[in-house]
Amino acid sequence: MADVIMPKMGDAMTEGKVLTWRKQVGDPVKTGEPIAEIETDKVNVDIEAEDSGTLLEIVVPAGQSAAVGARIAVIGAPGAKTERPAAAPPASAARPAAHAQAPPPPAPRAAQTAPADAARVKASPLARRLAEEHGLDLARIPGSGPEGRITKEDVESALAARPAASIAPGAAPGDGGPEYTDETPSRMRTTIARRMVESKQQVPHFYITAEVAMDEALRARQQLNAARDDGRKVTVNDLIVRAVALSLRRFPNLNGAYVDGKIRRFRRINIALAIALPDGLIAPVLRDCDRKPVAQISDETKALAERARAGHLRPQDYEGGTFTISNLGMFDFVESFIAIVNPPHAGILAVGAAQMRPVVRGGQLTAATVMKVTISADHRVTDGAEAAQFIGEVKRMLENPFLLFAPDAA
Amino acid sequence: MAELTYRDALRTTLIEEMDRDRAVVLMGEDIGLYQGTFRVTADLLDRYGPTRVMDTPISELGFIGAAIGMAMLGLRPVVEVMTWNFALLALDQIVNNAAKVRYFSGGQVDVPLVIRGPNGAGVQLSAQHSQSLEALFGHVPGLQVVAPATPAEAKGLLRTAIRGSNPVIFLENAALYGMKGEVPDGDFALPFGLAEVARQGDDATIVAYSRMLHVALTAADRLAAEGIRAEVVNLRSLRPLDMETVVASVRRTHRAVVVQEQWRPFGAAAEIAASIYEHAFDDLDAPVERVTGADVPMPYARNLELLAVPHEEDIVRAVKQTLYKR
Numbered sequence: 001m002a003d004v005i006m007p008k009m010g011d012a013m014t015e016g017k018v019l020t021w022r023k024q025v026g027d028p029v030k031t032g033e034p035i036a037e038i039e040t041d042k043v044n045v046d047i048e049a050e051d052s053g054t055l056l057e058i059v060v061p062a063g064q065s066a067a068v069g070a071r072i073a074v075i076g077a078p079g080a081k082t083e084r085p086a087a088a089p090p091a092s093a094a095r096p097a098a099h100a101q102a103p104p105p106p107a108p109r110a111a112q113t114a115p116a117d118a119a120r121v122k123a124s125p126l127a128r129r130l131a132e133e134h135g136l137d138l139a140r141i142p143g144s145g146p147e148g149r150i151t152k153e154d155v156e157s158a159l160a161a162r163p164a165a166s167i168a169p170g171a172a173p174g175d176g177g178p179e180y181t182d183e184t185p186s187r188m189r190t191t192i193a194r195r196m197v198e199s200k201q202q203v204p205h206f207y208i209t210a211e212v213a214m215d216e217a218l219r220a221r222q223q224l225n226a227a228r229d230d231g232r233k234v235t236v237n238d239l240i241v242r243a244v245a246l247s248l249r250r251f252p253n254l255n256g257a258y259v260d261g262k263i264r265r266f267r268r269i270n271i272a273l274a275i276a277l278p279d280g281l282i283a284p285v286l287r288d289c290d291r292k293p294v295a296q297i298s299d300e301t302k303a304l305a306e307r308a309r310a311g312h313l314r315p316q317d318y319e320g321g322t323f324t325i326s327n328l329g330m331f332d333f334v335e336s337f338i339a340i341v342n343p344p345h346a347g348i349l350a351v352g353a354a355q356m357r358p359v360v361r362g363g364q365l366t367a368a369t370v371m372k373v374t375i376s377a378d379h380r381v382t383d384g385a386e387a388a389q390f391i392g393e394v395k396r397m398l399e400n401p402f403l404l405f406a407p408d409a410a
Numbered sequence: 411m412a413e414l415t416y417r418d419a420l421r422t423t424l425i426e427e428m429d430r431d432r433a434v435v436l437m438g439e440d441i442g443l444y445q446g447t448f449r450v451t452a453d454l455l456d457r458y459g460p461t462r463v464m465d466t467p468i469s470e471l472g473f474i475g476a477a478i479g480m481a482m483l484g485l486r487p488v489v490e491v492m493t494w495n496f497a498l499l500a501l502d503q504i505v506n507n508a509a510k511v512r513y514f515s516g517g518q519v520d521v522p523l524v525i526r527g528p529n530g531a532g533v534q535l536s537a538q539h540s541q542s543l544e545a546l547f548g549h550v551p552g553l554q555v556v557a558p559a560t561p562a563e564a565k566g567l568l569r570t571a572i573r574g575s576n577p578v579i580f581l582e583n584a585a586l587y588g589m590k591g592e593v594p595d596g597d598f599a600l601p602f603g604l605a606e607v608a609r610q611g612d613d614a615t616i617v618a619y620s621r622m623l624h625v626a627l628t629a630a631d632r633l634a635a636e637g638i639r640a641e642v643v644n645l646r647s648l649r650p651l652d653m654e655t656v657v658a659s660v661r662r663t664h665r666a667v668v669v670q671e672q673w674r675p676f677g678a679a680a681e682i683a684a685s686i687y688e689h690a691f692d693d694l695d696a697p698v699e700r701v702t703g704a705d706v707p708m709p710y711a712r713n714l715e716l717l718a719v720p721h722e723e724d725i726v727r728a729v730k731q732t733l734y735k736r
Contacts, residue, residue, distance in 0.1 A: 152695040
């Protein structure tokens with residue numbers, strides 16, 4: 001008989017939530033087969049069975065959380081008894097980080113069955129599928145069907161209500177009613193809240209904005225896309241990633257971190273890209289961007305973004321970044337903005353929209369496409385002059401885009 | 411195209427097939443001199459004579475057994491049972507011989523036999539003569555079971571039945587014999603195992619066959635008046651069963667109601683509902699509803715008989731149930 005435990009997916013993870021059980025009690029399972037989907041701080045991942053046999057017991061029902069290392073299910077021979085004395089959590093939970101939040105000892109089984117059944121969310125199969133596709137937590141959707149069964153319509157209303165829970169127009173809430181609503185944020189929201197407070201409190205930020213003329217870069221992109229015969233398109237963002245990666249080679253402090261009183265300089269240049277999701281954001285990582293051609297960066301970015309939006313990132317997809325880019329250029333009215341450093345990185349580059357502007361060139365007024373980029377940097381690692389030089393290098397690369405394709409010439 | 415009654419569509423097809431193939435012969439009680447209890451064989455004795463249109467004694471076990479033997483030796487007998495209830499007397503011949511001869515002979519001997527007659531309730535024939543027996547026959551491998559709902563289907567399915575090489579349980583319906591409808595001319599035939607979408611809609615799928623098709627279509631009209639667009643799938647044949655058409659519809663509508671006239675336990679609707687669950691579980695937004703006859707011997711009293719068979723309001727209610735509406 002073997003326990004299935006809540007795995008540790010990433011260093012920051014202390015607990016995880018079981019989203020769905022892909023196997024039910026009594027189902028046969030094979031080693032390597034996905035048996036449950038869990039939600040970690042960042043993504044949803046499948047847990048695979050490490051043993052073959054029958055799923056004997058589900059300890060943590062769908063919708064509930066468990067500490068890393070806690071037993072969430074039991075696999076064994078068909079019909080075997082799963083009862084066992086209340087015991088310390090399995091050895092793998094004994095890591096210091098997890099220990100602080102070790103699970104309570106399992107209650108006697110009889111007492112456990114009832115709440116587990118009560119916790120089962122009643123939903124139509126279609127509603128279940130829709131909720132999963134849209135990353136909605138069924139436990140938070142009110143059901144209108146018999147015995148509170150969640151239907152397609154309920155999921156659709158939840159979806160419609162999702163963007164920022166907008167305030168209903170019309171009459172103000174009457175006197176005597178509640179003045180606000182309190183909602184438990186998603187795990188991702190909680191993580192963002194914690195990390196951003198940490199960053200703003202502990203990282204001394206400073207900011208430098210520069211204006212980049214983008215006409216040459218746009219022309220290069222257009223020519224490249226027109227010349228490609230595979231139909232795939234490079235984006236402005238791909239060029240920015242490449243320019244930042246090549247610039248970081250010359251300014252290793254910006255590709256570093258302040259850790260325990262030491263300046264850490266990463267040996268690889270791994271760019272984390274902030275990607276907006278319906279209930280938060282995530283920054284999957286493109287590795288070795290200084291050593292990859294633009295086309296490859298482009299393909300990998302598309303694949304990562306797709307996986308991120310589907311909630312299918314693996315921990316290795318979002319760990320190990322050394323510098324972050326946050327690009328709001330798709331909102332053509334965003335001129336510039338300031339980002340919060342994504343710890344432990346030393347810097348984050350905030351990219352605005354490329355906009356047509358009047359500029360003065362050689363004493364003449366002319367029209368150009370310009371884009372504002374703003375670096376937020378950790379003053380413990382770098383200073384204004386260095387960050388200014390770095391951002392100047394990014395600007396030079398983008399304004400001379402052939403450098404992006406022939407880095408040795410740079 | 412010609413407008414024919416369900417009865418005349420059957421009779422015309424018998425004539426066309428008897429003219430085409432001398433191996434086609436008719437047998438049954440009162441089909442000759444008396445012209446058939448429901449007059450499907452009117453005038454055929456005069457046309458083809460007593461060697462091809464045979465009045466039989468009141469002995470279903472005997473004449474269905476004889477027909478199986480004739481079919482094994484190359485004839486194509488079409489046997490009329492006065493109602494399907496009488497075929498219970500011949501169940502051993504049908505289940506143990508007709509359905510098994512090809513299997514037992516290793517494929518050497520076919521049984522191209524059609525047994526036809528009215529199935530179901532609705533004309534005050536009481537408990538012994540009002541039964542719907544499709545589930546009984548649909549259960550047996552080796553039999554084909556079809557249930558035409560319109561004059562065109564009566565013609566198209568009967569032709570396929572007569573020309574095929576398998577024993578066919580051909581379920582007519584006494585309440586439909588007088589129904590008129592357009593029937594394609596000539597060699598028109600309908601394949602078995604191909605359902606028809608009789609009415610299109612996006613909100614729920616109603617699956618029906620035989621007389622219940624018309625009840626389902628009326629229900630769909632009433633639902634449309636309330637803004638609910640029901641799709642109606644007419645199965646036509648139960649074995650083979652065209653689940654592909656049913657499942658494709660349910661995948662779009664996410665809701666299914668299956669209608670049958672027979673008793674609920676172990677009925678055709680249970681089989682169809684289970685298949686829907688197997689093939690479209692993740693597409694369902696509500697449990698499959700069954701609309702069925704009452705689980706009682708059919709009452710003779712008209713008022714009670716009416717209560718014991720499904721009506722359009724039962725189907726309307728079931729569709730609303732799947733839509734979580736009242």
